[in-house]
Amino acid sequence: MPRQSYRSNAFFHTFYNVVKILFPLVTYPYVARVIGPTGIGSVTYGQQIATYFIMVSALGLPLYGMREIARTQGMERERVFSELFSANLLLSTVATVLYLGIPLLVPKTVPDRAIHIAFLATIVLAPFSLEWFFRGIEDFRFITIRNLIIRLVSVCAIFVLIRSRDDYIVYAWIWVAGTAAGAGINFLVVRKEIAVRISWASIKSSFRHLRGLFSAFSLVAITSLYQGMDTVMLRWISGDAAVGYYATAGRIVRITLTILTSFSVVAVPRLAKYHFDEDQERFIALLQKNLTIILALSIPAVTGILLVAPEIIRLFAGPQFLPSIRTLRILSIYILVSSLGSITATQLLYARGEDRKFLLVVVFAASIGILMNVLLIPRFSQDGAALATVIAEFFSVSLQVLLSWRLFTAAFPRKDFGKILFATIAMDFFIVGVSKLLCTTSGWLRLVTMIGAGLLSYGLFSWVLDVSVIRSLLGKLFHRLGRKTDG
Numbered sequence: 001m002p003r004q005s006y007r008s009n010a011f012f013h014t015f016y017n018v019v020k021i022l023f024p025l026v027t028y029p030y031v032a033r034v035i036g037p038t039g040i041g042s043v044t045y046g047q048q049i050a051t052y053f054i055m056v057s058a059l060g061l062p063l064y065g066m067r068e069i070a071r072t073q074g075m076e077r078e079r080v081f082s083e084l085f086s087a088n089l090l091l092s093t094v095a096t097v098l099y100l101g102i103p104l105l106v107p108k109t110v111p112d113r114a115i116h117i118a119f120l121a122t123i124v125l126a127p128f129s130l131e132w133f134f135r136g137i138e139d140f141r142f143i144t145i146r147n148l149i150i151r152l153v154s155v156c157a158i159f160v161l162i163r164s165r166d167d168y169i170v171y172a173w174i175w176v177a178g179t180a181a182g183a184g185i186n187f188l189v190v191r192k193e194i195a196v197r198i199s200w201a202s203i204k205s206s207f208r209h210l211r212g213l214f215s216a217f218s219l220v221a222i223t224s225l226y227q228g229m230d231t232v233m234l235r236w237i238s239g240d241a242a243v244g245y246y247a248t249a250g251r252i253v254r255i256t257l258t259i260l261t262s263f264s265v266v267a268v269p270r271l272a273k274y275h276f277d278e279d280q281e282r283f284i285a286l287l288q289k290n291l292t293i294i295l296a297l298s299i300p301a302v303t304g305i306l307l308v309a310p311e312i313i314r315l316f317a318g319p320q321f322l323p324s325i326r327t328l329r330i331l332s333i334y335i336l337v338s339s340l341g342s343i344t345a346t347q348l349l350y351a352r353g354e355d356r357k358f359l360l361v362v363v364f365a366a367s368i369g370i371l372m373n374v375l376l377i378p379r380f381s382q383d384g385a386a387l388a389t390v391i392a393e394f395f396s397v398s399l400q401v402l403l404s405w406r407l408f409t410a411a412f413p414r415k416d417f418g419k420i421l422f423a424t425i426a427m428d429f430f431i432v433g434v435s436k437l438l439c440t441t442s443g444w445l446r447l448v449t450m451i452g453a454g455l456l457s458y459g460l461f462s463w464v465l466d467v468s469v470i471r472s473l474l475g476k477l478f479h480r481l482g483r484k485t486d487g
Contacts, residue, residue: 009140010262016144017258023151024255025316027158028248031171032317037244039168042112044247045235046172048228050099050119054126057095060216061088062132063350064209069136070269081133081190082197083205087213088127089198096123118172121180128183130190138269146185154178215355222359222366230385233373238381246382248317249328256305256335260297261342275352288411291343292469295417298339300424300458304451305332307431311447323382330386337393344400348407357403365396416467423461423470430457 032040065084072080099120103113134143157174161167190196235243267290274283305312309328313321349358369392376384401408434453438446462470 009138012140012144014259014262016140016147017262019148019151020255020258023155024251027155028251029316029318031158031162032248032321034162035165035168035171037241037320039165039171039244040247041235041240041243042115043168043172043175044231044243045240046112046115046119047175048231049102049116050122051228053095053099053123055221056217057092057123057126058088058217059091060213060219060221062216063219063346064212064216065132066136066269067350068209068212069133070138078194078197079205080209081194083209084213085127085130085196086198087209092123092127096120099123114169115172118169118176121176125180125183128187129179130183130186133190134186136269142189146182150178150181153181212355215359218359219350219355219362222362227369227389229370230373230377230389233377234382234385237377242382245321245324246327246385248313248321249324249331249382249386252305252312252316252328253331253334256301257338260294260301260335260339267347271347271352284407284411287343287347287407288413289469290347291411292413292416294339294343295413296420296462296467296469298336299420300427300454302332302336303424303428304431304454305329305335307428307435307454308447308450311450314442315444315447327382327386330383330390334386334390334393337390337397341393341397341400344397344404344408348404349400354403358400361396361399361403364399365392368392368395413468416469419462419465419467423458423465423467426461427454427458430454 035043061084068080068084069077103116131143134140154174154177157177158171161170161174231243231246234246267286271283271286274280274286306329309325309332313325313328317324345358345361348354349361369388372388372391373385376388378384380387431450431454434450435446438449441449459470459474463474
């Protein structure tokens with residue numbers, strides 16, 4: 001497979017993330033109204049438990065495998081792939097057996113047997129997803145096209161099959177079917193590209209990767225633990241409805257983050273290559289570009305969501321999810337902090353092989369996250385879980401910046417940062433003004449008008465103030481529109 005250009009990868013990955021935003025906007029309001037907070041909470045909880053087992057069976061492969069594939073070529077790449085894939089198959093078999101034993105060993109963690117059985121399939125199929133391979137060779141075009149087709153089919157299935165509150169199980173199986181389709185397609189494509197050798201010899205050879213895999217696994221495991229513990233603890237303390245409220249706000253925030261962190265994911269293989277080639281100039285230039293993009297998008301996203309949170313929840317989930325409004329406002333701060341974390345963690349630390357420093361940060365953040373959940377959830381329920389998440393991520397990113405201070409300060413876009421803040425403040429005034437003018441209006445018209453006013457005002461002020469990435473983006477957009485008009 002020829003390596004795609006960075007711009008092409010960024011486009012396809014961003015496009016797919018935009019699609020991931022549009023699909024939930026179409027399906028989630030319908031699903032939330034049909035199966036309700038309890039149904040949403042049950043499926044979310046079941047997904048989280050299965051995710052823990054997939055994480056263990058992967059043993060850090062998504063991070064480590066992507067980096068190792070990016071660093072190798074030819075026969076060496078085939079050998080590395082076969083070693084990692086064989087080990088993953090063996091570990092997934094062990095994880096499947098343990099998952100089946102949960103109802104007997106810890107019955108309290110399996111309140112719904114049907115959901116438990118449904119997500120078993122995701123553990124069995126996890127080794128065949130092979131997303132780490134395609135990211136390592138920087139083929140985001142294939143990933144985007146494949147996922148787009150699966151999403152379209154899933155959307156159709158949701159509207160056709162989900163008709164009552166009891167259909168929350170069908171909702172879970174639709175997610176499982178999408179996972180199965182993706183895994184099958186990925187494996188068939190990989191087999192056409194390289195020789196896949198599954199043998200005891202390749203498993204034995206994979207032992208040389210153990211140190212790197214365990215390091216990556218520790219990062220993923222501890223991160224997933226403190227990021228997923230909020231959902232688990234919230235259900236134990238406050239019940240499925242609280243999980244539903246929290247999951248709804250969290251889904252909106254994750255939708256936003258998938259867009260903002262697209263460039264971060266695409267950049268990791270390229271930055272890893274620059275680092276191991278000792279090309280410091282290109283490394284810092286690409287890092288600065290990504291930092292500017294993250295700041296220019298995440299700062300206005302935070303204040304924008306703070307202002308339109310009531311409208312988003314009412315339209316996105318319905319009046320039964322009104323407790324999610326304050327939760328969403330708290331989690332909106334997470335957008336900025338987590339977006340910066342995608343730069344400091346994966347690009348500044350992991351891409352450069354600073355695994356130990358990364359692990360130190362994750363352990364520190366996990367400890368704070370679990371402690372905050374213990375202290376805040378019993379008193380504030382879903383809002384406490386949201387606040388704990390923000391606090392843990394803030395301390396995590398702060399420590400990451402300190403550990404990579406020289407590179408971070410060298411790449412930080414000082415000139416653009418002040419301009420972005422000013423343009424964001426101006427945007428907020430426009431959104432507030434529009435909301436007062438439309439005080440008697442409700443529904444989609446109010447939300448779309450407020451968002452439209454925010455986007456237009458932010459784009460205008462960013463253009464006038466010469467925020468580099470926004471001006472470049474708008475300039476290319478106007479240029480293309482002009483060419484189409486001339487044609």
